[in-house]
Ligand SMILES: Nc1ncnc2c1ncn2[C@@H]1O[C@H](COP(=O)(O)OP(=O)(O)O)[C@@H](O)[C@H]1O
């Protein structure tokens with residue numbers, strides 16, 4: 001068995017070399033597709049992350065009734081947390097709120113004068129952010145049910161739009177990745193098929209001496225996997241280089257954005273290797289299928 | 302060992318290649334199959350290799366009804382036979398050694414067995430010095446001897462040769478048939494299709510003649526050449 005394995009792997013490499021033009025063509029096509037897929041995925045990840053960040057900027061203010069004492073407000077907090085989907089919850093006292101307003105108005109002296117000593121008219125509040133923005137409305141409605149809550153600042157329109165954009169980005173990203181995968185599979189299959197003309201002789205001889213279907217298939221499979229792995233590694237190198245260069249450029253220009261590469265490079269690597277191997281091996285198996293299906297093909301091509 | 306029982310073969314396009322064909326070949330026989338071009342000789346061999354199925358009738362080889370073989374049984378059935386082709390069918394970018402070794406490797410034999418067996422069989426066909434040559438560096442006769450070595454390498458009980466001397470010059474042709482003869486003497490059944498009557502005459506073996514898909518002559522039991 002060991003010598004068979006060695007033979008099959010060597011045979012895979014020999015085929016690669018014999019058909020090196022086609023092998024390089026397959027790799028080229030696969031690398032292009034992997035790069036496009038990878039870019040689509042990375043852009044989509046960054047847009048999602050930017051959306052999340054924008055969402056955090058839009059905390060909901062939960063205003064408490066005038067009669068809520070310090071002790072009562074603690075129980076309200078517990079009740080809000082019990083609703084679930086709460087990421088952060090922060091108490092904003094009427095004094096804090098007043099100071100914040102005053103600082104925004106500080107340019108306009110007459111307004112400041114007019115408003116001084118009105119702090120007691122402002123309610124105490126909780127500033128709340130959510131884990132999952134898509135459940136924004138449900139969560140807000142549940143919070144509204146809680147007693148002693150006077151009012152919840154409701155920005156559903158904005159959140160709705162955010163969620164909409166996020167969904168579109170994910171769906172379009174998935175479609176692009178899916179279509180590119182099909183395209184690359186199609187091109188690889190046809191590239192390998194072009195080499196079949198040369199290999200018909202070998203397949204016929206293998207059949208005539210009694211090689212099993214799997215023994216005939218395996219060198220092709222090895223070949224497809226090598227093409228896939230190689231393409232995956234090259235694509236990973238290129239994407240890593242571009243991403244690191246781009247993110248250092250972007251972060252030095254803007255303050256926000258760009259998900260750090262260190263947090264997910266291994267997902268990109270595994271994704272590329274797996275997709276490459278899958279495309280390569282499926283391409284091989286699809287191209288050879290026709291030649292194994294019939295019992296003939298021994299005495300003539 | 303081989304039995305054809307009322308075999309008909311009609312191809313999809315309507316060509317009737319064999320009609321009511323019945324034949325028995327015993328283990329250890331050497332049989333020439335002759336007949337003009339298009340008479341159905343290759344069809345007969347294709348049915349034996351189970352490349353094609355008969356339209357009706359039954360073919361039995363070593364107790365196996367070929368019609369009952371499943372796709373996954375075929376490799377193991379084919380390991381019992383060695384096939385020699387008119388156009389040699391050698392792989393151009395493999396050496397003589399590798400072309401012969403290929404037949405062992407693709408059925409999963411160990412490289413140790415390959416190293417032992419290939420030189421032995423190349424010796425049988427007198428090609429040990431050419432082991433490192435590529436097919437294009439050999440004459441037609443030498444290429445066919447490689448084909449013969451490849452057919453022999455897995456110890457088949459039956460050798461099937463479809464016009465093995467068709468692309469070989471006459472002097473070499475005699476040599477090839479003589480080798481088949483020698484192989485037969487060691488116990489292997491040999492079936493050889495040819496339309497070179499001069500060759501057939503030199504070897505006093507059983508001769509079967511096919512015309513228009515029908516068996517028209519059978520010399521019967523072979524003349525014992527070595528007696
Ligand atoms: N795959 C095929 N499809 C259709 N007709 C075929 C096929 N193979 C052979 N034939 C026809 O069957 C007849 C017998 O062919 P064949 O067995 O090759 O004859 P031979 O080997 O004696 O020259 C011929 O008329 C040939 O054209």
Ligand SMILES: [Mg+2]
Pocket residue numbers: 342343344463
């Ligand atoms: Mg023929």
